[in-house]
Amino acid sequence: xxxxxxxxxxxxxxxxxxxxxxxxxxxxxxxxxxxxxxxxxxxxxxxxxxxxxxxxxxxxxxxxxxxxxxxxxxxxxxxxxxxxxxxxxxxxxxxxxxxxxxxxxxxxxxxxxxxxxxxxxxxxxxxxxxxxxxxxxxxxxxxxxxxxxxxxxxxxxxxxxxxxxxxxxxxxxxxxxxxxxxxxxxxxxxxxxxxxxxxxxxxxxxxxxxxxxxxxxxxxxxxxxxxxxxxxxxxxxxxxxxxxxxxxxxxxxxxxxxxxxxxxxxxxxxxxxxxxxxxxxxxxxxxxxxxxxxxxxxxxxxxxxxxxxxxxxxxxxxxxx
Amino acid sequence: xxxxxxxxxxxxxxxxxxxxxxxxxxxxxxxxxxxxxxxxxxxxxxxxxxxxxxxxxxxxxxxxxxxxxxxxxxxxxxxxxxxxxxxxxxxxxxxxxxxxxxxxxxxxxxxxxxxxxxxxxxxxxxxxxxxxxxxxxxxxxxxxxxxxxxxxxxxxxxxxxxxxxxxxxxxxxxxxxxxxxxxxxx
Numbered sequence: 001x002x003x004x005x006x007x008x009x010x011x012x013x014x015x016x017x018x019x020x021x022x023x024x025x026x027x028x029x030x031x032x033x034x035x036x037x038x039x040x041x042x043x044x045x046x047x048x049x050x051x052x053x054x055x056x057x058x059x060x061x062x063x064x065x066x067x068x069x070x071x072x073x074x075x076x077x078x079x080x081x082x083x084x085x086x087x088x089x090x091x092x093x094x095x096x097x098x099x100x101x102x103x104x105x106x107x108x109x110x111x112x113x114x115x116x117x118x119x120x121x122x123x124x125x126x127x128x129x130x131x132x133x134x135x136x137x138x139x140x141x142x143x144x145x146x147x148x149x150x151x152x153x154x155x156x157x158x159x160x161x162x163x164x165x166x167x168x169x170x171x172x173x174x175x176x177x178x179x180x181x182x183x184x185x186x187x188x189x190x191x192x193x194x195x196x197x198x199x200x201x202x203x204x205x206x207x208x209x210x211x212x213x214x215x216x217x218x219x220x221x222x223x224x225x226x227x228x229x230x231x232x233x234x235x236x237x238x239x240x241x242x243x244x245x246x247x248x249x250x251x252x253x254x255x256x257x258x259x260x261x262x263x264x265x266x267x268x269x270x271x272x273x274x275x276x277x278x279x280x281x282x283x284x285x286x287x288x289x290x291x292x293x294x295x296x297x298x299x300x301x302x303x304x305x306x307x308x309x310x311x312x313x314x315x316x317x318x319x320x321x
Numbered sequence: 322x323x324x325x326x327x328x329x330x331x332x333x334x335x336x337x338x339x340x341x342x343x344x345x346x347x348x349x350x351x352x353x354x355x356x357x358x359x360x361x362x363x364x365x366x367x368x369x370x371x372x373x374x375x376x377x378x379x380x381x382x383x384x385x386x387x388x389x390x391x392x393x394x395x396x397x398x399x400x401x402x403x404x405x406x407x408x409x410x411x412x413x414x415x416x417x418x419x420x421x422x423x424x425x426x427x428x429x430x431x432x433x434x435x436x437x438x439x440x441x442x443x444x445x446x447x448x449x450x451x452x453x454x455x456x457x458x459x460x461x462x463x464x465x466x467x468x469x470x471x472x473x474x475x476x477x478x479x480x481x482x483x484x485x486x487x488x489x490x491x492x493x494x495x496x497x498x499x500x501x502x503x504x505x506x507x
Contacts, residue, residue: 001363001364001365001429002367002371004345007345007370007371011371011378015378
């Protein structure tokens with residue numbers, strides 16, 4: 001049996017041990033809490049942001065953009081498929097039934113298309129297909145990989161394609177009596193190689209002339225290449241010196257309706273700008289104006305290159321489908 | 322309010338260790354003998370007594386003064402003893418070789434706490450009664466608690482406590498008669 005003093009001593013010792021143990025536990029808990037609290041705080045903030053919609057909205061935007069891009073891809077692929085099928089069908093029709101050149105048949109269709117924007121077109125299966133002759137074709141041209149097969153025309157897509165719709169407008173303004181010219185620029189953009197693209201040698205099915213296409217024209221003078229440029233107003237420049245006929249210069253031109261300048265045209269320098277050459281047409285009724293301006297790449301006078309996508313309105317793609 | 326309550330307040334509120342020591346000095350023997358009536362042997366009662374004071378010293382439960390400090394302290398001790406009995410119900414055996422020593426230790430505590438020879442004889446006769454009778458007799462006749470306080474410590478109603486007390490006195494009388502002790506004098 002313990003005496004009172006012994007019991008008191010034992011109680012004090014046990015109480016001290018208990019207190020020290022409690023302090024150690026508290027210190028340990030403090031350390032754990034200090035390490036866990038930032039993690040918990042970060043988790044709470046994360047959950048708060050997520051619940052608050054900050055993260056969700058971005059996610060939705062991402063999803064929306066993905067869906068949109070996917071949808072547009074689907075549309076484009078559908079366009080490609082349908083256009084390819086359609087063009088192949090047209091080729092079969094024209095080549096097999098009548099033994100006529102494919103382009104002539106297409107030209108006939110195109111002339112009919114000028115009278116009405118949307119016409120039913122009969123395929124080889126007898127089905128009527130609603131087409132929008134201009135813009136739809138343009139949209140197809142934008143998205144159709146077949147366009148890469150067109151050689152020189154499409155290889156210079158960055159310069160030519162931007163200017164061609166306006167060129168068509170100008171041509172229409174100058175000579176409204178020519179229905180073919182009204183539809184030429186869009187068709188030039190849209191028609192696949194099987195139907196509209198002549199080779200550069202001029203051995204097209206109708207003797208090198210293809211009203212659906214306008215090829216880039218260039219001439220070289222003093223080691224500098226001048227490209228046709230319908231963005232600028234040729235009448236704003238004054239003819240200076242006659243430096244020869246077009247045929248005297250190297251470059252891309254041909255006596256064809258698909259070229260703006262012909263070998264017999266005259267070449268003048270301009271008084272206002274050394275980077276501009278003026279081509280004076282010799283033919284009695286020039287389609288694209290009596291004077292064609294040619295500029296070299298150093299010419300930046302007021303030329304605004306629009307984004308190529310502006311030529312492809314989204315509605316056109318929908319109509320095409 | 323008794324001295325135990327003021328000593329405990331000094332310890333609890335002011336951290337005065339001497340207050341705690343005073344409580345241990347004043348109440349350890351009586352609590353030990355009371356717990357002996359519950360657990361059956363003085364050694365376990367001593368451990369439980371120490372455990373009761375350890376709880377007072379560490380947890381520092383609040384004494385609300387709804388009863389006397391002794392009643393409150395004995396109630397805590399009784400709860401601890403009952404928990405002990407619950408946990409160690411199968412191991413409540415005392416080695417037989419320790420029995421004489423156990424008796425002498427209990428006698429020493431009796432001598433120190435009770436002091437009167439006749440009361441010690443009654444207590445030894447009382448130790449042969451049922452634990453419930455021992456508790457009520459100890460609380461009322463040795464610790465001087467009222468029936469109400471004894472009922473509170475034992476967590477019984479006053480009526481039940483009085484009934485138990487009546488039965489306990491009857492049993493104690495017959496026990497004293499058997500041992501040849503004149504219970505009238507005791």
